[in-house]
Amino acid sequence: MAGDERVAICDGGIFRPDLWHGENAEEGVAIAYQELLKNVPNLTTDDIDALCMSYFSDHLNGQLCMGWIVQDYLGLHNKPGYRVESGGSTSIDAIVNSYYMIKSGMFDVILIPGWEWMCEVDVATTNEMIASAADTDWDFPVGGYYNAYYAALEVRHMQLYGETCEDLGRIAVKNHNNSLRWPYSQWLSQHGKAPITLNDYWKSRLVCWPYRVLNTAVMSEGACVLLMATESKARRFTDTPMWIAGVGLGTDSMRPGDRTVDFAYEGMKDEAKIYPDFVEPIKTPYPDMANFASLHIAAKRAYPQAGITNPLRELDLIELFAPYDGVELCLWEDLMLCPRGEGKTLIREGIVEYGGECPSNLSGGLTASGHPVGATSLYYTLFLYWQLAGKINEKCGPKGLQVPDARKALITGHGGTGCQGAAVIFESD
Amino acid sequence: MTEVGMGEIKVKVRKIKRTRRENKYKHYPIVEDNSTSAHEYWEPIVNTGLWSIKGYQVVKGPWGGGTVEESLRREPKEFMVIDRAAFALYSHSYGLVSPFFRGLLEGKLKGTKCPKCGTVYCPPRAHCWNPKCRVADCEWLDLPLTGVIHTFTVQCLAAAPFEHQLPFSMGWVKIDGADTTLAMMLHISPRELFIGQKVKIGFVPKEQRKGDLTDCYAVAVPGQKVPDWACLQKDPKELESLEASMKQTIEFIKKRYGLDNSLKVRGW
Numbered sequence: 001m002a003g004d005e006r007v008a009i010c011d012g013g014i015f016r017p018d019l020w021h022g023e024n025a026e027e028g029v030a031i032a033y034q035e036l037l038k039n040v041p042n043l044t045t046d047d048i049d050a051l052c053m054s055y056f057s058d059h060l061n062g063q064l065c066m067g068w069i070v071q072d073y074l075g076l077h078n079k080p081g082y083r084v085e086s087g088g089s090t091s092i093d094a095i096v097n098s099y100y101m102i103k104s105g106m107f108d109v110i111l112i113p114g115w116e117w118m119c120e121v122d123v124a125t126t127n128e129m130i131a132s133a134a135d136t137d138w139d140f141p142v143g144g145y146y147n148a149y150y151a152a153l154e155v156r157h158m159q160l161y162g163e164t165c166e167d168l169g170r171i172a173v174k175n176h177n178n179s180l181r182w183p184y185s186q187w188l189s190q191h192g193k194a195p196i197t198l199n200d201y202w203k204s205r206l207v208c209w210p211y212r213v214l215n216t217a218v219m220s221e222g223a224c225v226l227l228m229a230t231e232s233k234a235r236r237f238t239d240t241p242m243w244i245a246g247v248g249l250g251t252d253s254m255r256p257g258d259r260t261v262d263f264a265y266e267g268m269k270d271e272a273k274i275y276p277d278f279v280e281p282i283k284t285p286y287p288d289m290a291n292f293a294s295l296h297i298a299a300k301r302a303y304p305q306a307g308i309t310n311p312l313r314e315l316d317l318i319e320l321f322a323p324y325d326g327v328e329l330c331l332w333e334d335l336m337l338c339p340r341g342e343g344k345t346l347i348r349e350g351i352v353e354y355g356g357e358c359p360s361n362l363s364g365g366l367t368a369s370g371h372p373v374g375a376t377s378l379y380y381t382l383f384l385y386w387q388l389a390g391k392i393n394e395k396c397g398p399k400g401l402q403v404p405d406a407r408k409a410l411i412t413g414h415g416g417t418g419c420q421g422a423a424v425i426f427e428s429d
Numbered sequence: 430m431t432e433v434g435m436g437e438i439k440v441k442v443r444k445i446k447r448t449r450r451e452n453k454y455k456h457y458p459i460v461e462d463n464s465t466s467a468h469e470y471w472e473p474i475v476n477t478g479l480w481s482i483k484g485y486q487v488v489k490g491p492w493g494g495g496t497v498e499e500s501l502r503r504e505p506k507e508f509m510v511i512d513r514a515a516f517a518l519y520s521h522s523y524g525l526v527s528p529f530f531r532g533l534l535e536g537k538l539k540g541t542k543c544p545k546c547g548t549v550y551c552p553p554r555a556h557c558w559n560p561k562c563r564v565a566d567c568e569w570l571d572l573p574l575t576g577v578i579h580t581f582t583v584q585c586l587a588a589a590p591f592e593h594q595l596p597f598s599m600g601w602v603k604i605d606g607a608d609t610t611l612a613m614m615l616h617i618s619p620r621e622l623f624i625g626q627k628v629k630i631g632f633v634p635k636e637q638r639k640g641d642l643t644d645c646y647a648v649a650v651p652g653q654k655v656p657d658w659a660c661l662q663k664d665p666k667e668l669e670s671l672e673a674s675m676k677q678t679i680e681f682i683k684k685r686y687g688l689d690n691s692l693k694v695r696g697w
């Protein structure tokens with residue numbers, strides 16, 4: 001039965017993220033789909049059993065059910081089709097949903113078109129509309145801005161565990177300079193090829209302390225499509241299938257302020273690093289308003305499926321959903337690459353840089369390479385696909401940051417302030 | 430009467446009156462009405478504004494797939510970009526936790542307590558979320574107007590409706606006696622602000638209260654010394670750069686909104 005087979009990512013196509021595109025969403029998806037059809041010449045429309053549409057916003061474009069427009073635009077409107085939506089988690093959840101749909105045995109081949117056109121309303125209003133994913137009775141009225149909420153989470157983590165603004169700057173420099181080696185990068189399109197330094201970081205505009213512009217996700221318009229299939233079908237589409245080796249999901253409280261009594265995570269004592277003595281203890285010390293329990297539990301669920309016991313050693317590279325640089329640092333802890341509170345060591349010692357033991361966000365990630373929400377995790381999954389297929393230099397030229405012999409990789413995605421998230425582990429043959 | 434947009438049919442919208450308002454609660458008494466004036470303001474905008482096109486531009490830009498370089502190599506195309514508006518006014522119930530928000534109007538903070546596990550919620554929950562308590566009904570209690578800063582940020586940018594208030598600090602405060610933390614504005618200078626700081630909860634003047642969390646704010650309990658471990662002040666360079674940024678923001682707000690948001694004028 002099909003559901004017993006392994007499930008593979010079999011290539012995809014990109015319509016690169018940028019601050020503005022003349023093309024509208026369905027045209028952008030079509031251009032990404034063209035690239036997929038070029039990359040997978042064996043694929044016919046008859047092969048596609050179903051579509052899983054990935055986009056988060058109705059209000060940024062004032063269009064409900066845009067999935068129907070896209071599906072018909074691709075001429076695939078006689079196929080089963082679903083939309084997946086979970087804020088920032090949308091695109092990783094589209095991958096997870098497609099995985100479950102294939103595992104169910106009902107479908108062999110699924111096409112995931114993902115997109116987001118985020119720049120039709122002015123930036124302050126876009127931020128407001130995005131922040132309506134926060135609790136509109138309790139959090140939104142106070143500032144109405146995810147930048148602020150994430151900044152406050154980082155301040156707490158920083159106070160508890162001692163990373164500095166310079167550490168956040170180092171992560172920003174790493175990500176922006178990585179993105180220059182990835183020819184689809186939004187930063188490259190907007191700012192050109194010059195690398196940045198810590199000095200540029202200190203000069204960049206402060207948004208919400210401690211985050212500067214260079215620490216925060218960009219606003220993007222862009223699209224990406226992925227093709228997923230059972231093992232027997234995948235072999236027809238690609239010589240280098242990327243297998244889904246483990247999948248974990250997790251959720252946490254809607255309001256981050258409630259995580260001081262996060263009963264659902266009570267008893268995760270192994271993760272509750274003792275507070276410094278100047279901080280008053282709270283009822284449930286993990287995750288507090290500091291770490292991301294949804295991603296921690298997602299990884300705990302995914303690792304055993306993929307046979308991973310030492311993620312730092314066994315993962316060849318990781319692509320983390322980090323709309324702010326402190327999130328990347330916290331996630332290294334939550335994904336158990338290091339003990340809680342030690343994220344700072346990984347950036348200080350170069351462990352997460354290219355050439356380090358576990359490079360993190362070689363694509364440049366959300367703060368540099370682009371963040372068209374519904375396409376985001378598809379875009380970075382495709383980056384990992386080309387990494388595990390050994391095709392980075394073919395795609396990016398000699399400057400591409402190919403990890404030699406990469407075989408195992410992890411991607412995360414999440415929405416809200418870590419309200420929902422997923423960790424997916426990929427491996428190549 | 431409201432007129433908007435380019436070359437469109439001018440619609441004259443009469444002001445609504447209370448008697449003509451859509452009334453979905455008609456079977457139930459309205460105990461207080463402080464919303465008809467909002468509907469008077471909004472409905473003409475909604476009725477003339479929704480989905481009508483206000484203008485357009487033609488932009489010559491890059492197009493097509495591939496990498497950044499590939500798209501810049503092509504001859505650009507002209508794209509027509511329209512401006513289209515959409516508005517709505519939501520009539521939303523605060524539900525079973527309405528007493529909290531009515532408390533704000535009266536300058537009080539209320540929380541709820543689970544009778545089974547004893548957890549005190551502020552923000553209140555009508556039902557306990559401790560899985561052991563099986564969604565037990567919580568009981569109301571009055572909370573003191575004091576608390577402790579759990580975490581904070583200082584904003585130099587904000588979403589549209591808050592922009593004119595910049596720069597400001599927001600954070601989460603653990604109200605004394607509560608186990609959860611409440612988001613609110615912090616009227617505290619960044620020089621003094623730290624995690625663990627004791628605060629008093631103040632309220633905006635009664636006539637300005639709306640029944641949301643911006644009715645209240647936190648001020649520092651006087652006489653506290655900033656501890657030497659405090660993350661914002663530990664590195665004087667960081668504090669300086671924040672203050673420089675705030676100054677820039679204050680100038681921007683003065684230009685854009687004609688408001689003087691300097692800390693001195695605001696008194697914190």
Ligand SMILES: [Zn+2]
Pocket residue numbers: 543544545546547548557558559562565
């Ligand atoms: Zn309880």
